[in-house]
Amino acid sequence: MSYLNGLRLHFAGKFQANVSTVNNDPGHFDTSAFQASYQTMQGPKMNPPNGWFNPEGDATFRMLGCAITTAWTPDGAVTDDPVLGCSVADSDRTVPAKMVDLDPEQQLVSEIWGLEIRIADSEGNTLMRADFLPTGFIDIWDRGGDSAGGGDNNAGATYQSVLHNVQWDDVSHSPFLTELRQTAQATGRLSIKFNVDAINMHFGSPDFMCGRVVGTIGPYLPGEPLHLVLGRQFVATADPNVAASFFAPAGSINHFPAAVDPVAGLIYLDLGNALLCVEPGSGPADVGDLTLAVYNPFATPPSPAGSLVPLGVIPASGFRGYVSNTGWYAETAGIVVLPLSPAQLQLVQSSPLVLTGNAGVVISEALNGCFVRADTFVYRMSPGDHTDIDVYATQFGAPLAGVALSFTLDSSQLQTNTFTPPYIMASPPVATPADALRFGPTATTDANGKATLSVDAGDPGAARVFPGGESSIDGQVYGIRPAFADAILNAEPINQWNFVSFLLWSGYDAPAKPTWTDVQPILQQYANLYPSMLRFLNLADYDSIKANAELMTLAFSLDVSDPNSMPVTRDLSPAKRKMILAWLQDPLPGAVPVPSRTDGAEPPVPPPGAGPPAAAKGGKAAAAARRLILQSK
Amino acid sequence: MIHVRRELIAGLEGPAPDPAAVRASLQSAIKLEHATIPLYLYALYSLDEAKNGEICAIIESVVVEEMLHMTLAANTLNALGGSPVIDGPGFLPTYPGPLPGGVQAELTATLAPFSIDKQLPTFLTIEEPEHPVDYPKLEAGADLTIGQFYAAIAAAIAKLGDGAFVDPPRNQVGPDLMRESVVVIDVATATQAIQTIVDQGEGTSTSPLEVVGNGYAHYYRYMQIKEGHVLEPTGHGPAPQDEYAYDGPAIPFDSTGVYPAPTNPGPYPPGSAQAVANDNFNYAYTSLLGVLHALFNGAATSAQMDTAIGLMMSLKGQAKAMMSGVPNPAVTIGPTFEYQATNPANGS
Numbered sequence: 001m002s003y004l005n006g007l008r009l010h011f012a013g014k015f016q017a018n019v020s021t022v023n024n025d026p027g028h029f030d031t032s033a034f035q036a037s038y039q040t041m042q043g044p045k046m047n048p049p050n051g052w053f054n055p056e057g058d059a060t061f062r063m064l065g066c067a068i069t070t071a072w073t074p075d076g077a078v079t080d081d082p083v084l085g086c087s088v089a090d091s092d093r094t095v096p097a098k099m100v101d102l103d104p105e106q107q108l109v110s111e112i113w114g115l116e117i118r119i120a121d122s123e124g125n126t127l128m129r130a131d132f133l134p135t136g137f138i139d140i141w142d143r144g145g146d147s148a149g150g151g152d153n154n155a156g157a158t159y160q161s162v163l164h165n166v167q168w169d170d171v172s173h174s175p176f177l178t179e180l181r182q183t184a185q186a187t188g189r190l191s192i193k194f195n196v197d198a199i200n201m202h203f204g205s206p207d208f209m210c211g212r213v214v215g216t217i218g219p220y221l222p223g224e225p226l227h228l229v230l231g232r233q234f235v236a237t238a239d240p241n242v243a244a245s246f247f248a249p250a251g252s253i254n255h256f257p258a259a260v261d262p263v264a265g266l267i268y269l270d271l272g273n274a275l276l277c278v279e280p281g282s283g284p285a286d287v288g289d290l291t292l293a294v295y296n297p298f299a300t301p302p303s304p305a306g307s308l309v310p311l312g313v314i315p316a317s318g319f320r321g322y323v324s325n326t327g328w329y330a331e332t333a334g335i336v337v338l339p340l341s342p343a344q345l346q347l348v349q350s351s352p353l354v355l356t357g358n359a360g361v362v363i364s365e366a367l368n369g370c371f372v373r374a375d376t377f378v379y380r381m382s383p384g385d386h387t388d389i390d391v392y393a394t395q396f397g398a399p400l401a402g403v404a405l406s407f408t409l410d411s412s413q414l415q416t417n418t419f420t421p422p423y424i425m426a427s428p429p430v431a432t433p434a435d436a437l438r439f440g441p442t443a444t445t446d447a448n449g450k451a452t453l454s455v456d457a458g459d460p461g462a463a464r465v466f467p468g469g470e471s472s473i474d475g476q477v478y479g480i481r482p483a484f485a486d487a488i489l490n491a492e493p494i495n496q497w498n499f500v501s502f503l504l505w506s507g508y509d510a511p512a513k514p515t516w517t518d519v520q521p522i523l524q525q526y527a528n529l530y531p532s533m534l535r536f537l538n539l540a541d542y543d544s545i546k547a548n549a550e551l552m553t554l555a556f557s558l559d560v561s562d563p564n565s566m567p568v569t570r571d572l573s574p575a576k577r578k579m580i581l582a583w584l585q586d587p588l589p590g591a592v593p594v595p596s597r598t599d600g601a602e603p604p605v606p607p608p609g610a611g612p613p614a615a616a617k618g619g620k621a622a623a624a625a626r627r628l629i630l631q632s633k
Numbered sequence: 634m635i636h637v638r639r640e641l642i643a644g645l646e647g648p649a650p651d652p653a654a655v656r657a658s659l660q661s662a663i664k665l666e667h668a669t670i671p672l673y674l675y676a677l678y679s680l681d682e683a684k685n686g687e688i689c690a691i692i693e694s695v696v697v698e699e700m701l702h703m704t705l706a707a708n709t710l711n712a713l714g715g716s717p718v719i720d721g722p723g724f725l726p727t728y729p730g731p732l733p734g735g736v737q738a739e740l741t742a743t744l745a746p747f748s749i750d751k752q753l754p755t756f757l758t759i760e761e762p763e764h765p766v767d768y769p770k771l772e773a774g775a776d777l778t779i780g781q782f783y784a785a786i787a788a789a790i791a792k793l794g795d796g797a798f799v800d801p802p803r804n805q806v807g808p809d810l811m812r813e814s815v816v817v818i819d820v821a822t823a824t825q826a827i828q829t830i831v832d833q834g835e836g837t838s839t840s841p842l843e844v845v846g847n848g849y850a851h852y853y854r855y856m857q858i859k860e861g862h863v864l865e866p867t868g869h870g871p872a873p874q875d876e877y878a879y880d881g882p883a884i885p886f887d888s889t890g891v892y893p894a895p896t897n898p899g900p901y902p903p904g905s906a907q908a909v910a911n912d913n914f915n916y917a918y919t920s921l922l923g924v925l926h927a928l929f930n931g932a933a934t935s936a937q938m939d940t941a942i943g944l945m946m947s948l949k950g951q952a953k954a955m956m957s958g959v960p961n962p963a964v965t966i967g968p969t970f971e972y973q974a975t976n977p978a979n980g981s
Binding site: 056094095 | 904909917919939940947949960979
């Protein structure tokens with residue numbers, strides 16, 4: 001059931017994701033080619049590109065003014081409960097959380113680390129606090145209504161996770177929170193899902209690097225996945241006629257999950273990241289009344305087999321219309337609940353659901369109802385690490401037991417680029433050497449529909465060394481896509497974002513007595529990519545580091561889940577981290593070679609009359625445009 | 634030299650001081666020690682470290698000791714069974730205004746970028762020592778120097794005696810967490826804690842050197858900026874004023890290395906870029922007060938101290954970005970150091 005539960009609250013407000021953009025260009029990791037201008041703001045329309053649109057970003061992620069808009073129990077909407085005056089806030093006792101890309105060549109699963117979520121009253125007093133289990137976004141799409149591929153501002157995506165280490169204050173004055181606390185007692189955790197969209201990229205705006213966040217918190221129940229609804233999965237087909245930055249669904253509605261509660265006779269549809277907006281950040285565009293129906297597999301005179309049996313309507317207009325009620329999205333987070341009769345419940349158990357609106361507006365489950373996805377889908381591993389990844393198979397929302405799953409190396413969604421504006425050089429190849437990522441190619445689901453993707457990390461070696469050999473992007477990125485081993489179960493369409501991303505760090509043998517010669521190249525790269533660090537120290541300077549050795553030791557020693565952990569990008573391998581910490585104990589000096597400038601380091605000049613590059617639409621749009629799958633077309 | 638109102642030591646005089654009054658005075662001391670920190674930080678973060686590194690180092694060294702003084706006062710208060718209150722709206726002073734308990738007409742603390750002609754004289758006034766040899770007799774009803782304020786507290790604690798101290802020791806932030814801190818368990822350690830505050834702030838009557846620590850008292854540190862040179866021993870004597878001279882290496886002030894941050898920042902229009910950044914800052918500053926409150930009220934762990942240090946670093950990064958025009962060079966913002974438990978602030 002997860003957050004799709006009769007017991008839930010919705011919240012709406014702003015997020016801030018003040019990410020740095022110098023690292024958007026993988027070529028900027030080449031320290032021998034790096035120039036001071038890459039730390040400065042881009043020019044108009046990215047001419048020159050410099051450090052892109054937010055070079056001074058510090059990666060902070062904040063929840064701002066997220067009011068709890070509605071709360072629900074199985075009896076209906078809560079009307080008189082103190083929770084309605086509360087907000088969903090971030091931490092009041094730590095530094096802000098951080099938003100972090102997995103890698104410059106996989107920027108499309110940005111994770112949130114170190115986020116403490118609170119339910120707080122209007123004065124900021126904490127009623128509940130918990131840690132957000134880090135996860136990446138998924139299902140990014142062109143949501144904002146700009147049909148010409150509007151880029152990051154036009155994008156929407158979603159985060160689903162659990163809140164753990166939950167601590168409750170006295171909530172006895174709130175029957176709703178009391179019930180939530182009791183219901184969540186079985187796991188001690190809560191389920192959270194939020195949709196982000198309409199990020200602002202204008203540095204002169206008060207909303208710079210802010211966007212809209214609307215979400216839901218409900219109980220997390222035993223046996224549930226952490227980042228996935230074990231339920232009905234509506235999957236969209238890509239529209240081949242739209243120049244999408246990320247994904248444009250042919251039927252106008254994006255991928256979304258739903259869940260049937262057979263006991264209560266209800267179905268929950270999560271349309272929070274599925275409906276187009278009129279413009280970025282607006283309410284949903286009018287695509288007509290949305291009718292939920294089920295394919296009837298049986299001939300029911302006069303209807304032939306395969307006809308649609310309507311189950312309920314989500315009106316566009318009227319008091320509760322998703323268009324006419326301007327507060328609809330904030331108050332529901334896009335979650336719609338429809339009643340199902342016993343006969344309908346029976347029917348939906350084994351037949352695909354379909355949602356339709358105006359002509360051409362349609363999305364459905366796979367006709368065979370089969371769906372497979374990994375729960376956690378972002379991993380960082382060192383050579384020798386082993387990890388077991390839960391992969392869930394369902395059919396019409398029910399666990400699919402005893403089926404064989406297949407796992408395939410799939411780097412099609414990873415991102416590389418050629419030497420064309422705004423990039424300063426061709427980026428290193430991804431997913432090579434292929435044999436560094438070892439995994440069982442098949443696995444069979446258990447009674448709960450769960451199988452294990454077993455992964456062993458080898459050593460990718462120096463897989464991404466830049467020309468001249470003086471610097472590299474550490475490690476290598478890979479993708480593994482789960483599917484059914486039996487091809488007949490793999491119904492189209494396939495959600496392109498449904499795969500597991502890996503960053504495998506390069507093996508590293510630390511010297512017994514590390515010197516500045518060993519440390520400096522690593523810190524120089526961070527100094528280049530994160531100019532905001534200059535507010536504290538010069539990472540590339542021996543004296544500066546030595547003078548701040550105590551603070552550096554603290555920040556590099558913290559668990560990566562700590563919001564204050566350095567480097568904030570979480571891309572430093574444990575082996576190199578250990579070496580740096582050892583060096584900080586005894587900061588031996590050492591020679592630093594003067595970098596030899598590689599040829600071709602100057603930013604390419606766009607041809608006269610050329611418009612702004614796709615990257616001018618934002619970092620995520622740029623990354624999406626660099627996906628291998630597009631380069632092979 | 635600044636003075637505080639005599640009511641801050643109400644109940645401390647006489648042969649049998651009221652323990653509650655001593656605790657109240659220590660809470661006032663914590664507030665007073667803290668009140669200079671936003672003032673100094675505002676000036677510190679207004680400076681471009683690349684151009685005014687020496688001045689930054691001096692101001693920062695003073696701030697670190699003001700935090701130590703807060704800790705020493707809190708340790709003493711805890712030792713006497715009190716509970717420091719850090720995390721409330723009343724803890725923060727209002728700028729511009731007098732320092733907490735301060736004499737109104739004497740000094741108006743204003744958040745302003747660093748300047749030689751305005752802020753530095755303010756800092757010197759705050760830190761100006763009063764030599765014990767020159768102490769006027771404590772007249773009834775008269776305002777107190779900071780030195781007299783602490784002397785009155787120390788004297789009252791001595792009269793209370795060791796029996797007034799909580800046994801076993803309670804909620805102490807020791808030198809393992811903060812250098813030069815003193816675990817307060819009795820009159821002797823309380824006296825030592827208070828003497829450290831006074832010596833570091835004012836120096837002794839015979840030397841600008843701190844008794845504890847490795848630097849000059851705050852007044853002399855700031856005087857180096859005014860004189861433009863490091864204070865150094867001369868090897869002469871015997872008169873104290875001959876032993877040291879401001880003729881060491883130059884401490885240059887580069888006026889182009891001051892960000893155009895506002896004097897008397899805020900209030901900012903709701904919804905403006907200034908308000909958004911300022912709210913983020915104040916929310917983090919309020920978080921820091923909450924973390925320190927916990928630190929001083931039983932959570933004296935290295936993890937808690939690390940969290941506080943992390944917040945201090947975050948505040949530094951935020952303030953420097955705001956003041957230096959990041960992300961928008963056309964907009965420089967000064968943090969207002971206001972208590973703000975929600976983000977954005979209620980009403981903005």
